[in-house]
Amino acid sequence: MSGYTFAEKALARAAGIAAARAGDILDVAPDVMFSHDNTAAIRRIFEQIGAPGIRYPERTLFTLDHAVPAPTTQHAQNHAEIRAWAAAQDIRWFEVGRGICHQVISEEALVLPAETILGSDSHTTHFGWLGAFGMGVGRTEMAALWATGQLWLRVPEALQITLTGRLQPGVTAKDSALRIIGDLGMSGGEYRSVEFVGDGVASLSVDQRPVLTNMMAEFGAMNAYMPPDQIVFDYLEARRTREYTPLYPDSDASYNQRYTLDLSALEAQIALPHQPDNVAPLSAAVGQPVQQAFLGTCTNGRYEDLAAAADVLRGRHVATRMIVIPASAEVMRRAAETGVLATLIEAGAAINTPGCGPCMGNHMGIPAPNETTISSGSRNFRGRMGTADAPVYLANPYVVAASAVAGCIADPREFLA
Amino acid sequence: MSKHRVWVYGGNVNTDVIFPGKYTYTLKTPEEIAAHALEDLDPSFAGQAQPGDVIVAGCNWGCGSSREQGVTALKYAGVRAIIAESFGGLYYRNCINQGVLPVICTGLLKRVRSGDEIELDVDNATLQVSGQRFAFARLSPSVQAILDAGGLLPMLQRRFSA
Ligand code: SF4
Numbered sequence: 001m002s003g004y005t006f007a008e009k010a011l012a013r014a015a016g017i018a019a020a021r022a023g024d025i026l027d028v029a030p031d032v033m034f035s036h037d038n039t040a041a042i043r044r045i046f047e048q049i050g051a052p053g054i055r056y057p058e059r060t061l062f063t064l065d066h067a068v069p070a071p072t073t074q075h076a077q078n079h080a081e082i083r084a085w086a087a088a089q090d091i092r093w094f095e096v097g098r099g100i101c102h103q104v105i106s107e108e109a110l111v112l113p114a115e116t117i118l119g120s121d122s123h124t125t126h127f128g129w130l131g132a133f134g135m136g137v138g139r140t141e142m143a144a145l146w147a148t149g150q151l152w153l154r155v156p157e158a159l160q161i162t163l164t165g166r167l168q169p170g171v172t173a174k175d176s177a178l179r180i181i182g183d184l185g186m187s188g189g190e191y192r193s194v195e196f197v198g199d200g201v202a203s204l205s206v207d208q209r210p211v212l213t214n215m216m217a218e219f220g221a222m223n224a225y226m227p228p229d230q231i232v233f234d235y236l237e238a239r240r241t242r243e244y245t246p247l248y249p250d251s252d253a254s255y256n257q258r259y260t261l262d263l264s265a266l267e268a269q270i271a272l273p274h275q276p277d278n279v280a281p282l283s284a285a286v287g288q289p290v291q292q293a294f295l296g297t298c299t300n301g302r303y304e305d306l307a308a309a310a311d312v313l314r315g316r317h318v319a320t321r322m323i324v325i326p327a328s329a330e331v332m333r334r335a336a337e338t339g340v341l342a343t344l345i346e347a348g349a350a351i352n353t354p355g356c357g358p359c360m361g362n363h364m365g366i367p368a369p370n371e372t373t374i375s376s377g378s379r380n381f382r383g384r385m386g387t388a389d390a391p392v393y394l395a396n397p398y399v400v401a402a403s404a405v406a407g408c409i410a411d412p413r414e415f416l417a
Numbered sequence: 418m419s420k421h422r423v424w425v426y427g428g429n430v431n432t433d434v435i436f437p438g439k440y441t442y443t444l445k446t447p448e449e450i451a452a453h454a455l456e457d458l459d460p461s462f463a464g465q466a467q468p469g470d471v472i473v474a475g476c477n478w479g480c481g482s483s484r485e486q487g488v489t490a491l492k493y494a495g496v497r498a499i500i501a502e503s504f505g506g507l508y509y510r511n512c513i514n515q516g517v518l519p520v521i522c523t524g525l526l527k528r529v530r531s532g533d534e535i536e537l538d539v540d541n542a543t544l545q546v547s548g549q550r551f552a553f554a555r556l557s558p559s560v561q562a563i564l565d566a567g568g569l570l571p572m573l574q575r576r577f578s579a
Contacts, residue, residue: 023554024557025557045570048574049573049574049577050573138507138511138514141510141569152513152563154510187480190506191505191506191507191509220480220506
């Protein structure tokens with residue numbers, strides 16, 4: 001009999017049973033449940049259920065991040081309802097400006113290795129970077145979780161991705177995520193547990209790892225996982241408020257597919273409009289004029305992403321407008337302390353409040369019709385940034401900054417020499 | 418044991434053709450949504466589907482977007498069960514949560530044609546078509562309970578009003 005995958009172990013733990021296999025259906029009690037600006041809509045479903053209140057307020061979190069500060073009266077009203085609901089149910093929540101849910105929950109160490117976190121956001125796969133089981137759920141499902149603290153889940157089959165080697169300068173985890181999705185397609189994850197392994201994982205920093213687990217949402221994965229190591233333990237040490245025991249898949253666990261990516265041989269990639277699996281080497285798009293460069297999101301708005309852009313922009317000025325939105329207040333503070341923020345501002349970038357910004361077309365950087373954006377985000381579906389006929393290219397932060405300087409999609413290597 | 422008329426489709430049918438994305442924010446009632454079911458795959462479906470019909474399909478039924486309306490459209494068009502070789506994961510969850518039976522069954526697709534009649538025996542987890550029997554995996558009791566209640570919301574409503 002083969003060993004167990006991470007998903008099999010994590011979901012058995014969350015269901016309070018000794019062992020589980022792919023295909024089993026379990027009632028899982030997550031350690032953490034969170035929602036964001038969609039909290040008020042979930043509350044309306046919750047009220048139809050007739051439950052007396054949120055079952056586990058101490059396991060429940062809200063963030064305000066998707067349209068912050070409120071761009072319209074309606075958004076402001078939505079936020080006001082969420083604040084009132086948080087107060088009434090005694091739920092911990094994060095105010096406008098603290099940052100994007102996935103980044104904030106990571107920084108606050110509110111979920112730990114081996115734990116299960118369910119969020120009403122498709123990028124909840126993010127938390128695999130901490131060695132946690134993170135999965136996105138629908139609004140009805142989150143309402144059910146509030147009411148009962150449990151949700152039924154089918155234990156997924158698993159796909160193992162081996163990362164070998166080390167990234168070249170100017171190439172980032174974003175390029176590896178794009179390559180995987182480009183190679184295997186948007187549904188290549190087939191609602192499986194995507195479990196990373198290999199020396200290439202160990203070579204990635206705490207700012208790079210979440211890029212991969214986050215973007216597995218664009219791969220159709222149920223969850224993603226990286227084996228937590230000393231880098232993760234050190235990150236959590238000063239932040240966490242409870243103990244944990246990390247979980248690792250068995251070496252003889254059964255994976256129904258295996259894929260290997262050599263990071264050393266990887267070049268910068270780009271997702272062309274209008275799908276994140278429409279991936280080509282960066283050179284295929286070099287020279288394409290852009291009217292806007294956007295650096296931010298839960299995928300690529302961390303400190304290293306801002307620092308990468310600063311490396312390109314130091315002593316230069318942007319030729320086209322550039323919007324920078326740090327993923328969190330902590331990222332912004334650190335960038336201010338190290339001078340990265342000053343470099344970006346001197347180069348002509350506009351800095352906005354931490355949050356999602358224009359990623360899903362709410363505000364703070366909506367393109368005009370026929371304007372082209374180069375973005376560090378994760379999705380480039382038609383209309384994603386709020387305007388239908390406004391193509392979006394996805395690339396790493398060096399490429400975003402280089403393109404802002406050049407006014408067209410550019411190879412950052414010429415600016416990094 | 419119950420009898421059902423079959424609609425047969427192929428593999429990798431995605432939620433965009435089950436319920437087009439362009440309607441997701443404008444159509445709200447289940448009846449309006451059902452009027453566009455499978456519009457870009459089989460324009461005859463919405464007008465001719467009857468309560469109790471089932472769908473038989475190939476692999477990866479319901480892949481793509483997570484939109485819940487992909488199930489709502491078929492449910493309110495009358496579909497009671499979807500029998501496929503495999504499902505997109507989110508679609509499978511949506512089926513259960515909305516009370517539409519998802520059945521994973523291989524080998525059936527080649528044996529049926531649209532308009533055939535199929536006998537479904539949920540209690541014994543078998544189905545029969547032109548004298549041939551197929552067994553399928555039973556749902557776990559907790560998931561079956563959600564289906565029997567008509568979906569996640571009605572199940573919870575009952576639980577909390579008891
Ligand atoms: S930054 Fe974009 S992808 Fe991330 S949570 Fe916000 S809207 Fe979603």
